[in-house]
Amino acid sequence: MTKDYPPEYDIDQNDNKYFAEAFPDANSPAELYRQVYKYTDCGAYMCMTIEYLEVTGTCFDDYHEQMVRKTISADDLHELGTWKAMDEQGQLAVSFTVGSIVEGVDYGTDDIEIEAKQLDETPSEYRSRFHVALKEVEKQAESIWQDTHGCETCAKNFKIDLDKEHSPIWTMCPACQGNGTSI
Numbered sequence: 001m002t003k004d005y006p007p008e009y010d011i012d013q014n015d016n017k018y019f020a021e022a023f024p025d026a027n028s029p030a031e032l033y034r035q036v037y038k039y040t041d042c043g044a045y046m047c048m049t050i051e052y053l054e055v056t057g058t059c060f061d062d063y064h065e066q067m068v069r070k071t072i073s074a075d076d077l078h079e080l081g082t083w084k085a086m087d088e089q090g091q092l093a094v095s096f097t098v099g100s101i102v103e104g105v106d107y108g109t110d111d112i113e114i115e116a117k118q119l120d121e122t123p124s125e126y127r128s129r130f131h132v133a134l135k136e137v138e139k140q141a142e143s144i145w146q147d148t149h150g151c152e153t154c155a156k157n158f159k160i161d162l163d164k165e166h167s168p169i170w171t172m173c174p175a176c177q178g179n180g181t182s183i
Contacts, residue, residue, distance in 0.1 A: 022123035042141035104183025109140035149180035
């Protein structure tokens, strides 16, 4: 029997095997976040969007099923448990979002969402896109740091009043050696 639709429509992605394969060294979203935070210079954060079936009513009274998407913040990822526990609860990961705050200023990097394309790419290709997004976050965080964390000597060089604005880092600064200072 021939079908009048593409064969990939028969693929039912109803578990998190894709993400478990993409990140074999992390048995859960919380462990992946721990690694992201620990191994990035900027201490990046990570959120995850999940999908699950929400059922309301009963079989006798106004029964409804609806697919729901929910974003889980970095601090709450541990509540999901392992990839397998998520499978058992019917929670499917659909994307990760990474970003970073920069201490001492009122803004941070862009949030970069890495949506899964399970039909179009392998888990290792997804992992590669994930790491590219993390590198972009680190690049943005470093740029923000360079633009805002100059020391008093840096500020004097640029004729900036630190009581009114942040100073960029002067790369030739004798006081901070071009590294800036924590605000």
